[in-house]
Amino acid sequence: xRRVLALLLLALLHATTGATAAAGIRIVDDRGVAVKLAQPxxxxxxxxxxxxxxxxxxxxxxxLVGVDRWxxxxxxxxxxxxxxxLDDVQVEALLRLRPDLVLAAVSHRTLARLEALGVxxxxxxxxxxxxxxxxxxTVAALLGEPARGEQAWARVQQQIAQAAARVPAAxxxxxxxxxxxxxxxxxxxxxxxxxxxxxxxxxxIVPPAMGPFPQLNPEFVxxxxxxxxxxxxxxxxxxxxxxxxxxxxxLREGRVCAVAEGPAWELLVRPGPRLGEAAxxxxxxxxxxxxxxxxxxxxxxxxxxxPR
Amino acid sequence: xxxxxAPTEARAGPGAAAHAPAQPRDARxxxxxxxxxxxxxxxxxxxxxxxxxxxxxxxxSALQQDLADGHAAALIGQIRAxxxxxxxxxxxxxxLAGAIAQGVxxxxxxxxxxxxxxxxxxxxxxxxxxxxxxxxxxxxxxxxAWAERLGLVGxxxxxxxxxxALTLLLARxxxxxxxxxxxxxxxGVLLGAIAELLTLLSPDxxxxxQAFQLGSTALLGWPALALLALGLALALPLALRSARVxxxxxxxxxxxxxxxxxxxxxxxxxxxxxxxxxxLAVAQAGLVAFVGLVAxxxxxxLAPSAHGTLLxxxxxxxGVLLLAADVLARSIVAPQELPVxxxxxxxxxxxxxxxxxxxxxx
Amino acid sequence: MSPGHAPELEASDLHAGYAAQRxxxxxxxRFGRGWSAIVGANGAGKTTLLRALAGLLAPxxxxxxxxxxALAALTARxxxQRIAWLAQLGGPGGELGGELTxxxxxxxxxxxxxxxxxxxxxxxxxxxxxxxQACGCADRAERPLLELSGGERQxxxxxxxxxxxxxxxxxxxxxxxxxxxxxxxxxxxxxxxAATHTVVTVMHDLPLALAADRVLLLxxxxxxxxxxxxxxxxxxxxxxxxxxxxxxxxxxGCARVEPAL
Numbered sequence: 001x002r003r004v005l006a007l008l009l010l011a012l013l014h015a016t017t018g019a020t021a022a023a024g025i026r027i028v029d030d031r032g033v034a035v036k037l038a039q040p041x042x043x044x045x046x047x048x049x050x051x052x053x054x055x056x057x058x059x060x061x062x063x064l065v066g067v068d069r070w071x072x073x074x075x076x077x078x079x080x081x082x083x084x085x086l087d088d089v090q091v092e093a094l095l096r097l098r099p100d101l102v103l104a105a106v107s108h109r110t111l112a113r114l115e116a117l118g119v120x121x122x123x124x125x126x127x128x129x130x131x132x133x134x135x136x137x138t139v140a141a142l143l144g145e146p147a148r149g150e151q152a153w154a155r156v157q158q159q160i161a162q163a164a165a166r167v168p169a170a171x172x173x174x175x176x177x178x179x180x181x182x183x184x185x186x187x188x189x190x191x192x193x194x195x196x197x198x199x200x201x202x203x204x205i206v207p208p209a210m211g212p213f214p215q216l217n218p219e220f221v222x223x224x225x226x227x228x229x230x231x232x233x234x235x236x237x238x239x240x241x242x243x244x245x246x247x248x249x250x251l252r253e254g255r256v257c258a259v260a261e262g263p264a265w266e267l268l269v270r271p272g273p274r275l276g277e278a279a280x281x282x283x284x285x286x287x288x289x290x291x292x293x294x295x296x297x298x299x300x301x302x303x304x305x306x307p308r
Numbered sequence: 309x310x311x312x313x314a315p316t317e318a319r320a321g322p323g324a325a326a327h328a329p330a331q332p333r334d335a336r337x338x339x340x341x342x343x344x345x346x347x348x349x350x351x352x353x354x355x356x357x358x359x360x361x362x363x364x365x366x367x368x369s370a371l372q373q374d375l376a377d378g379h380a381a382a383l384i385g386q387i388r389a390x391x392x393x394x395x396x397x398x399x400x401x402x403x404l405a406g407a408i409a410q411g412v413x414x415x416x417x418x419x420x421x422x423x424x425x426x427x428x429x430x431x432x433x434x435x436x437x438x439x440x441x442x443x444x445x446x447x448x449x450x451x452x453a454w455a456e457r458l459g460l461v462g463x464x465x466x467x468x469x470x471x472x473a474l475t476l477l478l479a480r481x482x483x484x485x486x487x488x489x490x491x492x493x494x495x496g497v498l499l500g501a502i503a504e505l506l507t508l509l510s511p512d513x514x515x516x517x518q519a520f521q522l523g524s525t526a527l528l529g530w531p532a533l534a535l536l537a538l539g540l541a542l543a544l545p546l547a548l549r550s551a552r553v554x555x556x557x558x559x560x561x562x563x564x565x566x567x568x569x570x571x572x573x574x575x576x577x578x579x580x581x582x583x584x585x586x587x588l589a590v591a592q593a594g595l596v597a598f599v600g601l602v603a604x605x606x607x608x609x610l611a612p613s614a615h616g617t618l619l620x621x622x623x624x625x626x627g628v629l630l631l632a633a634d635v636l637a638r639s640i641v642a643p644q645e646l647p648v649x650x651x652x653x654x655x656x657x658x659x660x661x662x663x664x665x666x667x668x669x670x
Numbered sequence: 671m672s673p674g675h676a677p678e679l680e681a682s683d684l685h686a687g688y689a690a691q692r693x694x695x696x697x698x699x700r701f702g703r704g705w706s707a708i709v710g711a712n713g714a715g716k717t718t719l720l721r722a723l724a725g726l727l728a729p730x731x732x733x734x735x736x737x738x739x740a741l742a743a744l745t746a747r748x749x750x751q752r753i754a755w756l757a758q759l760g761g762p763g764g765e766l767g768g769e770l771t772x773x774x775x776x777x778x779x780x781x782x783x784x785x786x787x788x789x790x791x792x793x794x795x796x797x798x799x800x801x802x803q804a805c806g807c808a809d810r811a812e813r814p815l816l817e818l819s820g821g822e823r824q825x826x827x828x829x830x831x832x833x834x835x836x837x838x839x840x841x842x843x844x845x846x847x848x849x850x851x852x853x854x855x856x857x858x859x860x861x862x863x864a865a866t867h868t869v870v871t872v873m874h875d876l877p878l879a880l881a882a883d884r885v886l887l888l889x890x891x892x893x894x895x896x897x898x899x900x901x902x903x904x905x906x907x908x909x910x911x912x913x914x915x916x917x918x919x920x921x922x923g924c925a926r927v928e929p930a931l
Contacts, residue, residue: 069508070511085508181515181516181519182516182519183519183524183526183647184526210643210644211644214644215644215645215646215647216363216643216644216645217362217363217526217638217642217643217644217645218387218526218527219362219363219383219387219388219643220363220643222382222383222387223362223363223383232512234440234456237456238459241529242527242529243386243387243390243391243527243528243529243530244382244383244386244387247382247386261440261441261512262441332771332812332813333771333773333811333812336771336812549786549787550786552778552781552786552787553786555770555774555778556778556781558770559757559775559778559827559830560757562721562724562726562755562757563755563756563757563827563830565726565746565755566724566725566726566749566750566753566754566755567750567778567779567781567782567834568745568746568747568748568749568750568751568781568782568785569746569750569781569786570746574786608769612769612814613769614769614770614774618769
C-alpha cells in the first residue's frame, strides 16, 4: 500500500514538474514517513552499502560526504569518512559532516535519534527486485533526476537478460541451492538472489512460501538433491564433510560455485545497482561448471519473477 | 515423610535402628530409580521421535515413505541418527557439567559457562572466521589456512579450554571460590569485548558468532558423535568418583577442609573436568542455553539425592532436555529450523520462572 | 586413635589474622581432655583462634601443636583424623546446599579415615551408627537434613564430627540460633563427650559457656583469663571485659549471669 502511494506521488510530481530537477521534493520512505526537501540534497550520508552504490550509480557520487563501515564500492567511496555500522553510528561525526540527507536501512537502530537531532533521514530497504527498482526511483526522485533511476533499472534488466543468455542450455531448469550462511541459511525463491536465479532460468529448491532467507534443516537440502550449489568458498570446500551431503551428485561432480570471500561475495549479496553484474558473475560461474548428465525431461520452468 | 512408629532412643539398639527408618530410605531410593527410569524412557521415546523428525516435520507417514523408498540409509542413518544421538550426548555433557558447577560453587544458579568457557569458544569461532575473511589482506594466508584447517569445531574446543585456563590464571589457581567466580566474569567480559572488536572487521564473523551463540545440532555427524561419546565415557566415571567430595562441599568449605580434603586441588580437578565437558559440548553444538543450569535443578526437585545419583541423573536429564528441544526445533517450522538454543531458552527459562513463582529455588 | 586417648592441643604464642588485619596477638594455651569454652566480645578473635587450632588458618607467627607434633607437619587427612570441626550453623562456613540425609551426612565423617575414594566397610557403618546414637539423631537417620529443625540439624552435624573418630572436637558457636531446649540438650551432650574427648567451643552465650569445665577469655586478640568455670576471678574478668554490662555469680554449681539493666 505504501509502495503504491509512493509511486502515485512520484508520478504526480513527474507529471507536474517535468524531467528536470524542481523545487519541492516529497517522498514517502519505507517506514511510511513522508520526507520533504526544498531542493535536491548536496551533502548525502549513506549508511547502507547498497544505498551507497545506488547513489553512485545515479551519478551523484560526488554528493556523498560520509558512508558506513561496509560501503566499499565504487572505489572512490573508500576515501570517504566512515561512520560506523548498523547499530553504532558515530552520531557526532555524522553531524559534523552537516548532511542534508541521510540514507539508511529501515532496521537501523539510530534513526529516531538522528531525526530527533534534526537530521533528515530516508529509510529504504530492498528484499526483492521490485524493491530495488523502487529504491532507484525514490533515490532518483530525491536527487531530482528521475530519469536516471529508470535508466539504472533498465541497465540492470539488460544485464540480467545478457546473463540469462550466457547460462548453458543444459542448465535451464536445473535446481539450485544458494547458501548465504553455514547455519545453514539459504536464499529462497522469494529473495532478490532467488529472483536473479529464477531470471537465469534456474529453479530454487527453497519455495517462496519459506520466506526470503530461511534457516533450513540440512536434510531438506539432501532430500532435494539440487543440481547446482552456490556457497562462499570457505564453506564450499567443506560441504562434502557435512553428514549425508557427500552423496549429493552436485558435490561428487563438482557442480559447486565457490564464490571467494570479500568483493566477489559482496557483489552477490547486495540488493543494489550491481544486481545485473551479480547475475553476470553467476552466469559466468555456472558456465564454467562441468556439464550435468543428461536428465530426463525437467518440469517446465515457472514464469520468471522479475518485474519488467 | 516421617518414619512411622520409630522406636525411642532409650530402647533402640543398632539393629532396630537399621530396620525402623527403612521406609523413608526405600522411598528415597525408589524416587531416584523412578526418575532414572522415566528419564531413560523419555530418552528412548525422544530418540525414536528424533529419527522420525525430518524436513517433512514429525510425520510417521513420511518416515514410512522414506523407509520404503530406500532413502533410509542416507537420511536417517547419516543425518538424523547422529544428530539425534548427538543431541543426547551434548545435553548429557552439559547437564553433567552443570551439576559439577553447582556442586563446586555451592550455588544452584551456577552453570557450566561461568568460567569463561563460553566467551573463549565464541572468540575462537569469530577469530577463525575473521582470519579466513582477512586472508591475504591483514594476515598471512598461511595463518588463515591453518585457522581453516583447525575448523570451527577445533577452534571452539581450544577456545573454551583457553577461556577457563585464563580464568584459573587470573584467579591464581582454585584456592578461593569467590576469586574464581570473579575471574570468570572478568574473562567473560574481556574475551567478549575482543570478539566484538573482531566482528567489526568482518560481517561474516558477526553472523557466525550469532549462530554459535544460538546453538545448533544441524551438522553433527558420526565422527562428532564418536568424540562426544568418548568424552562422556571418560567424564562420567571421573565425575562419579568425585561425588563424595561434592557431598562434603555441601557442608561448607571449612567443614570439607576439616575432613581431610585438599580443597584447592579438588576444585582445580573439578573445574578441569567441567571445562572438558563444556568444551566438547560447545565445540560441536554451540552455546546451548539453560541445559546445564536446569538439568540438575529438575533432578533435585524430583528426586533429591546425594551427588552419586545427582551427577548421573543430571547427565541423563540434560540429554533428554536437549533432545526434546532439538526435536521441537526441527518439527515446529519444518522444513525450516529454529535455533535449538532458542527452544532451550524458552523451555528452561519458562521452567525457572515457574520455579520462582512457586517460591522454591533451592 | 581411640576416643579415650585425648592428645593435647597446644597453641604457643599465636599471632594470626586475615589479610592486613592481625587479630590474635600472642595467644598461648593448652587444651586437654574436657570441655574448654572460649568467650569474649565480638571481634575479640575467638573464631580466629579456633580456626587456627583446627589448622584452617595458617598463623602468621607461633605454632599449633597436637600431641607434640606441629599441625603444619600433618597432612590434611591426618589432621582430619585427629581434629573434627563443627562450623557455625548458617554462617559462611556452614551452609547446607545439598539434599543429603542425616545418615549420608554423618557418613561423610568417615572421609578422613577412608579418603575420597574408599568404600565404607562394616567398621565405618558401626562408627556412623554409634555417632548417630550418641547424638540422639538415629531415629531421623533417613530424613533430609534440610527438613530438620535447627537443633536436630546441629545434632546431626555433631554426629558427623563424632563419626570422624577424632579425639579433638572444635565447635564454632554450636548453640547459636537454637531454641533453649535444644541448647540445653546440646550442652548436656557436650558434657558427656568431654569425658572422652578434647572439646573446645567458641560461644558468646555466657551462661552456656560457663557450663564448660574451663573458660578462656579473649579480649582484643589477647588472652585475658584462663581458669576453671567456677573461678570468681574469671567472673570478674568477664564482667570487666564486657564493661560492667553483666554480673556473674556462682550458685549450686551453676553460673548466674545477670544483665545489669
